[in-house]
Amino acid sequence: MRIHGEYVIYCKNMIKEVPVNSFSLNGNEKEYLQECIDTGWISGEGPFIDKFEKTFSQYIGRSHGVAVSNGSAALDVAIVAAGIGKGDEVIMPTFTIISPALSVVRAGAIPVLVDSDPVTWNMDVSQVERKITPKTKAIVIVHIYGLPVEVDEVLTLAKKYNLKVIEDAAEMHGQTFRGKKCGTFGDISIFSFYANKVINTGEGGMILCDDISLANRCKKLRNLAFEPGGPRFVHYEMGYNYRMTNMQAALGLAQLEQIEMLLNKKSAIGKYYHEHLKFLINRGYQLPLQSTDYAENIYWVFGLVAPDEKEKNKIIEYLKTRKIGNRPFFWCMHEQPVFKEMDLFKDERYPVAEKLARNGFYIPSGVGLTQEELETVSKTICEFYG
């Protein structure tokens, strides 16, 4: 400990890590999981799956829920079930997680990208109409970080041009747009229950819709496209094994019972950061918009956009030394090496999204975050700026 180097290491080890994500499993999770083990229902069959599909779809306000293994799987199924296929164009934001773009490309369709709104960070809906061509089949809306897309405009366009709407509400558990729940706006809508989402099943997802034949089609695709009522092991199309396990559904059901508490927690974290980090605005930072005329921010994550990339790198480096977890923002679809390799989005530029991707990052905001950790995060950022 007297040797300088070792002393530094000793001090560093004294700093407690604040994870970028942390969850809370303090309800009936254990009891329901125990039930899975006691009854032997641990596979993609079992009573919790149906229960979770029913209660979650009811909570959102849709007629049917189809639970799947994760949110990306939900998108794969949703895109195919919506009838999107070879040569179809699908409009979507460039600033998103890659999942919806992957689903579209895998279906043989072409993602057509739209830049972001600089204030809400969502797809700039005023730029959608000029992207519509005779080949356009659907619009994918992806609600980003805590505020919904301006859904009204998208729905108007979808109606005018007869387009399908796929809604990626993975981050929007409980959020509303003009008082109506996110997850009700797509012909098909999807959620993720990945460990960093508001309701968490470790890995998990759900497809929601109101059309029974569409729901049955999703159920079929989820389960290797077995023919319902047909001869077993004879298949007429390529399905997936995207089944959710009864254990995941057990977690989901227990989490859903606590959703109001979880949402309140997120909201309190967002408000705390706003209060304690507003000085960053004078330093050229952008904080998440607290509300719009159509929604209050639910702060799925608390994003910060630094004035430039250099400043972002500096603070991220500092947060790393202080063991404060953080994540960069999404990287744009038109700048993804995997898509460039496929000759997609050649020479396309989306300046707003590019800036968000380069300068944005988010700080710890998991529902398991303690008050002490919350204070540590804001104190550390204040410290950095003296």
Ligand SMILES: *Cc1c(COP(=O)(O)O)cnc(C)c1O
């Ligand atoms: C998390 C997320 C997904 C993917 O969900 P997984 O369950 O991780 O596959 C899709 N879309 C958005 C917007 C997400 O945030």
